[in-house]
Amino acid sequence: MVSKKLFALESKLEARKKNDYDIEKEEINELVLWANLRNIILHAPPEQYRLTPIIGENIIYYYQFIKKLYIKW
Numbered sequence: 001m002v003s004k005k006l007f008a009l010e011s012k013l014e015a016r017k018k019n020d021y022d023i024e025k026e027e028i029n030e031l032v033l034w035a036n037l038r039n040i041i042l043h044a045p046p047e048q049y050r051l052t053p054i055i056g057e058n059i060i061y062y063y064q065f066i067k068k069l070y071i072k073w
Helices: 009-018 027-044 056-072
Strands: none
Touching: 009 027, 009 056
């Protein structure tokens, strides 16, 4: 099997799914949304994202989502 370098998170997860990695399409989509949010926050000046604050509930939700995937895998 020839290994092809994959760059995007979604393509990496889809490739793993084809190899019996237990993840649903909805979970992939949600991980991609969280990754996009992370990238926006990391690469944007603070004043750009002040209008949409991240609250504690968002962090708890993300933690529970990732923990669920971790336990499942």
